[in-house]
Amino acid sequence: MSAFGWRIDLTSSKDKIARLPRVVIAGRPNVGKSTLFNRILKKRQAITDPTPGVTRDTIKQRCFLKGQEIMLMDTGGFKLERDDDFDELVSEKSLNMLQEGDLVLFMMDVNDITSEDETFIEHLRAHKEKVLIVVNKVDFPEKENEIWNLYSLGFEEIIGISATHGRNIEELYGKILSMIDFSRFDGSRESEYEPDISIAILGKPNSGKSTLVNKLTGKENAIVSPIAGTTRDVVEGRFSYKGQQFKVLDTAGIRRKKKVVENVEYYSVNRAFKAIDDADIILLLIDVNEGLTDQDKKITQQIVNKGKGVIQVLNKWDTTDGSKETWDKTKERVEFLFPILSFAPIMAVSGLKGTGVDKLLDEVQKVYRQLTKRIETSVLNESLMVWTDFTPIPSVKNRRYKIRYMTQVSSHPVKFLAFVNRFSGFPDSYKRYIMNQIRKEFGMSKIPISLELKERS
Known part of the structure; x- marks a missing residue:
């Protein structure tokens, strides 16, 4: 097994080759x-x-x-x-x-x-x-x-x-x-190898996506080249880590629309966006030397809209001095430019050298556990009573508002539904307050959640 300890290969048994032809x-x-x-x-x-x-x-x-x-x-x-x-x-x-x-x-x-x-x-x-x-x-x-x-x-x-x-x-x-x-x-072992967690790696061209995929899988799944736009099809790799099976999708680098001029690149970018649908968690790769782009922001909007887990990955960290001061400044800039991802973890790695990758995978597992968490309706509403008693819903133009009850309608994506006495004019600030309380009390601080209001008299 490699030094990284997470790779898996399908090796031969005495009698049969333990994979598909x-x-x-x-x-x-x-x-x-x-x-x-x-x-x-x-x-x-x-x-x-x-x-x-x-x-x-x-x-x-x-x-x-x-x-x-x-x-x-x-x-x-x-x-x-x-x-x-x-x-x-x-x-x-x-x-x-x-x-x-x-x-x-x-x-x-x-x-x-x-x-x-x-x-x-x-x-x-x-x-x-x-x-x-x-x-x-x-x-x-x-x-x-x-x-x-x-x-x-x-x-x-x-x-x-x-x-x-x-x-x-x-x-x-x-x-x-x-x-x-x-x-x-004997393809049974390979056939049964269904992933517990699917990861898609997204980012602009030449941010190091394919290098990271190859490091994770321990194989040259994807061609690595300094030429931007090397990857076109979505390339799939598999590996295991701490008892869980992972599938990782390497995608084409996403550029601004006006730069997507070739038919081939058009389809490549569309498939990169489709990979968001196929993944549980998105690793948004950011070249630490080049910083963030408007296109990175558009990617994040797609991710949040679909309720996917996301980790912001500062790649090529080995090219910095690695100091706490550099980390603090870089992290602060990312948080400032990506307020929509205020919940998302930020990690520093070197896809080339493998540093920080174990910690990144630990974080992936934490995010996945939050994505798949379910809260019982009775427990949720007991907490709701405490929150509303502590901070009552403000009246708007002498109109009083009340949340009658709330339930979690789905996990992965995590969605909640609250029944209110009056939908029109319900304070957005209070809706955000409830969402923050859910994150804090039920350990959902690392994922996007949504709260829909429905009127019930």
Whole structure:
């Protein structure tokens, strides 16, 4: 186990491999890998676009093929002409996935066989027995004849499909199932690994989200690069900490709308916002060297509106002097700029070095316990009587107000409903007073709560 102590891996038992079989979709950019990934999943999980190289990180999803469960993995495109170190990272990760996969679906475009295809094929020869050549964009039966020439590549298993139109997809499923020996795998452990807590990491581009995800999971789940906007799809990782299972979602960096000009980035940002719905707790990552932006504030509004737990994470703390004075000044500035998050904890970490991460996860567990807390109606109303006796509701224009009773209608998000004798003109200040008393008395100081008033005569 690593020094951090929270990582989990699914290792082999004596008889069977204790995980689901991994089916890796690989190939050069723009041959339809993500389209096929979405077709198999029957939903739009991966971003697709005519722009080459849209998929960067490897994204994975459990799914069933004719009753058999697999782990399907979509990879970034392999390039020969690499414009920068980033292309190198994507291509290297795609090649590394050949080792991890139990079956490799190598995708080619029937209309265009390139030198990148030929070079990738040379890397595949060492894994020949687990490679299925999938020739895409065979949209018409007439295109089938062009597939026969590809048998000269030396691979026995080849099939022509149209990922866009669904042509020959059922036949592809049959090929996949015939090439996997399911008796070698025990996916029960992986299948039962449902997270206790789901975390989404949000923040502006290049604030260190992917670095933190990789530190948490102990794996290179996400590609890390100094290029802003590296992550596009939502990348999922898993780990355990102090007896609880966690799922962590690495999201695309969110920028101001006028800067979101590409279709790809538009979908990336939308998915980042959707990750808020899928998570229990949001880690709002703030680069301590760059401070806060208006876009950070817009993210927080979305989080609070949905009643999610949130922790403000000052990342790259290792680049500061780490003094109490620096901490106090930074914390004070964050609190001043984010009054809407007055309840939210503020933590300092280094995603790169791992310092502060244990304390951050401890805080995540505390926030989650508050999110899932339920208060009995009788206990709540006993406290309500004490609060209203101690601080009566002020009259407004000679109108007297009374809270008849109150109940908690939901946890996660935490919502309360109070029945009042008169709704119109009920003092907002008193509503805030009641919410503050709930936080204080029932240990809900770290989460957003809402209180709705309903008139009952």
